[in-house]
Amino acid sequence: IAAVVLGVGGFAERNARESLTREIQARLLLEAQNLALTSSGALLSDFPELTLAPILSRMVEHPKQLAFATVVDLDDVIRGHADPRRIGEPFEPPDGLLPGETVVGLAPGEWVRRNETLLVASAPVLRPGGDRIGSTYVALTRLYMDQAIARARTKQLIFVVAITLAAIVVSIAFVSLLLRPIGRIREGLERIGRGELETPVDLRNRTELGLLAKTMNEMAAKLKLAREEHVEKERLAHEVELAREIQSSLLPSEGLTVGGCILAGAHRAAAEVGGDYYDVFRLPRDRVGIVIADVSGKGLAGCLVTSMLAALLRAFRDAETSPSALLMRLEQNLSANLRRGTFVTMFYGILDPASRTLVFSSAGHSPLFVYRAATRIGEWYRTQGIPMGAVRGGVFAATMTDERIELAPGDVAVQYTDGINESFDVTGESQFGFERLADAVTAAAGNGCSAVIDSIRRRMAEWAGDQPPFDDETLLVLSVDGDRRTSGSEQLSSSPRLSPLALLGRARERGRRLALSGGFDGLVGIRDWIDREVKPNDLIGEDLVRLESALYEIGVNIFEHGNGGDGNRPVDLWWLPATHGQATRDGFFLFVDHGRPFQPDGSREVDFRDPAVRRSGRGFGLEIVRAAVKELSFHPATTEGNITVLVFDPQKTATGIVTPPTSRIEPVRTK
Numbered sequence: 001i002a003a004v005v006l007g008v009g010g011f012a013e014r015n016a017r018e019s020l021t022r023e024i025q026a027r028l029l030l031e032a033q034n035l036a037l038t039s040s041g042a043l044l045s046d047f048p049e050l051t052l053a054p055i056l057s058r059m060v061e062h063p064k065q066l067a068f069a070t071v072v073d074l075d076d077v078i079r080g081h082a083d084p085r086r087i088g089e090p091f092e093p094p095d096g097l098l099p100g101e102t103v104v105g106l107a108p109g110e111w112v113r114r115n116e117t118l119l120v121a122s123a124p125v126l127r128p129g130g131d132r133i134g135s136t137y138v139a140l141t142r143l144y145m146d147q148a149i150a151r152a153r154t155k156q157l158i159f160v161v162a163i164t165l166a167a168i169v170v171s172i173a174f175v176s177l178l179l180r181p182i183g184r185i186r187e188g189l190e191r192i193g194r195g196e197l198e199t200p201v202d203l204r205n206r207t208e209l210g211l212l213a214k215t216m217n218e219m220a221a222k223l224k225l226a227r228e229e230h231v232e233k234e235r236l237a238h239e240v241e242l243a244r245e246i247q248s249s250l251l252p253s254e255g256l257t258v259g260g261c262i263l264a265g266a267h268r269a270a271a272e273v274g275g276d277y278y279d280v281f282r283l284p285r286d287r288v289g290i291v292i293a294d295v296s297g298k299g300l301a302g303c304l305v306t307s308m309l310a311a312l313l314r315a316f317r318d319a320e321t322s323p324s325a326l327l328m329r330l331e332q333n334l335s336a337n338l339r340r341g342t343f344v345t346m347f348y349g350i351l352d353p354a355s356r357t358l359v360f361s362s363a364g365h366s367p368l369f370v371y372r373a374a375t376r377i378g379e380w381y382r383t384q385g386i387p388m389g390a391v392r393g394g395v396f397a398a399t400m401t402d403e404r405i406e407l408a409p410g411d412v413a414v415q416y417t418d419g420i421n422e423s424f425d426v427t428g429e430s431q432f433g434f435e436r437l438a439d440a441v442t443a444a445a446g447n448g449c450s451a452v453i454d455s456i457r458r459r460m461a462e463w464a465g466d467q468p469p470f471d472d473e474t475l476l477v478l479s480v481d482g483d484r485r486t487s488g489s490e491q492l493s494s495s496p497r498l499s500p501l502a503l504l505g506r507a508r509e510r511g512r513r514l515a516l517s518g519g520f521d522g523l524v525g526i527r528d529w530i531d532r533e534v535k536p537n538d539l540i541g542e543d544l545v546r547l548e549s550a551l552y553e554i555g556v557n558i559f560e561h562g563n564g565g566d567g568n569r570p571v572d573l574w575w576l577p578a579t580h581g582q583a584t585r586d587g588f589f590l591f592v593d594h595g596r597p598f599q600p601d602g603s604r605e606v607d608f609r610d611p612a613v614r615r616s617g618r619g620f621g622l623e624i625v626r627a628a629v630k631e632l633s634f635h636p637a638t639t640e641g642n643i644t645v646l647v648f649d650p651q652k653t654a655t656g657i658v659t660p661p662t663s664r665i666e667p668v669r670t671k
Helices: 002-044 049-062 142-193 208-250 299-316 325-339 435-445 449-464 488-495 502-508 518-533 542-562 611-616 621-628
Strands: 068-073 078-083 112-113 118-126 130-140 255-259 261-268 276-283 287-295 344-352 357-365 368-370 377-379 403-406 414-417 473-480 512-516 569-578 589-592 629-638 643-646
Touching: 002 049, 002 068, 002 078, 002 112, 002 118, 002 130, 002 142, 049 068, 049 078, 078 512, 118 142, 118 473, 118 643, 130 142, 142 344, 208 276, 255 276, 261 276, 261 287, 261 449, 276 299, 276 473, 287 299, 287 414, 287 473, 299 325, 299 344, 325 344, 325 357, 368 435, 368 449, 377 435, 414 435, 414 449, 435 449, 449 629, 502 569, 502 629, 502 643, 512 518, 518 542, 542 569, 542 589, 542 621, 542 643, 621 629
Parallel strands: none
Antiparallel strands: 068 078, 068 130, 112 118, 118 130, 255 261, 261 473, 276 287, 287 344, 344 357, 357 403, 368 377, 368 414, 414 473, 512 569, 569 589, 589 643, 629 643
């Protein structure tokens, strides 16, 4: 508004100045013209000064702004002047008169000129016939004209300032009126920022500000609802975490080895807490209890049922010698506390390690799978029992029976929850199933409990891909060692103290580490590391070369097959001396990598006496390692990565492998 007013005022001031200048010029020229008309008759008389002097005197005196006025004849001799003394003198026009911009019309002989101080107008004096007989000159001071323009400009400026001030006052009042609802909106936003979502913004306005206030109230209501949902989600997350802790506390921390029978379990929780439960425990008369159960439902409710089940089991397990009797007693005490629609499937067995006999009963749980080492065939054991709490009224007891099986050396029994066999593939259409489970157990049964668990987990990971588990996945594996010769994998896995994860933990505490990087080139540092860290004072000559070759071969296979030739993927080599000495034969070498899991085919045998085998030059790197070490075990896809464990035996010689009598043999790199 101020800019518009100033613009209009400037335009008006320029027009006013032009108008005032035109008016002053017109008045000055009119004075000269009137004087010329008056002087026409006087110049024709004998004494023109007598007529002209009084007229010119009055002109100069009033208005006083005229600088001078005079009448001259054709010879430019002054014939009329306000000062009689000037009469008869030649007329000299003021110096520096220049033609200026004339804004009035001029007749012939008329002109208006100016210099720095004067504005002069001239008109011809004509006789009645039209001939020129003289001229008139009237001068006005420019100071008068400038003062007149300044007065007009001052009035214009006063008007502009008044209009501007009025516009400012009106604008402030108008803006204050507009900002009043904005203030309420600001207060509402501040309340929302402080978390006060209950008080709405009360603004009855039909403009966009009213719509904004309405939107803010809707937003506050949604924020309040979202906050309540967030609090509820945090509460549920806390319950889930509490359920996880409760569930973890119910599961055994380690396996159990009794009389050549080895028991190991594994549990993988789903995204939500489920109701899976398993345990192994000692019973009177050197027997072992084996239990695995699955409670329907998830969350804290399922975990609480699992807790009740575990508590009841601890209360009754020593008193009942029959698995079916124990299940019936559990069902009697548990079913009254189960909601309708909630049930529990449970497998309970009693193992007698001395006779290798397993007596078990199942309450609607998954069938037991037993791998027979003698025939290399798997057997499924199904029962007619129904889940606990599924049907009320004493029906449960009528379905309970005890089953008895005999286990032989090398046999492996596997029990599991439905999260294993019902695991879906990446398409979500096909389940893992019992057949794939049996294949996984059969492939690794000869290598002990840990190998069986790792085999199942690896195949399930390949089957399900990267998707999270739909349900809890729980495994319980029983293997019988007995009289047969144990492999290195079973010796390490049969005792919790010698499990691969336990070995790795101890190696990190008091072992020696070599970080292998750069691919195959990084393996050349193994010999220096052996000399520096392992310090094998009990190894000399060919024994030391065989140790280096065995470690080198394992590293080559990891880099080439596990890491796909990627030298940037780290591989750690650990040396863990035995507790009772530093001798190399009493310690463990551990490779840890995070490449593709690897499980060798234990049934494959290589005859180095066969010339065709020696000519191929490939495919027998692991046979070289097996021939050089006492124990070799592979533990793929553990929580710490792939773990390979070697125990070196300097007294073991490789049949068919001839080592030249040199102090140093470069290891053979195999594909």
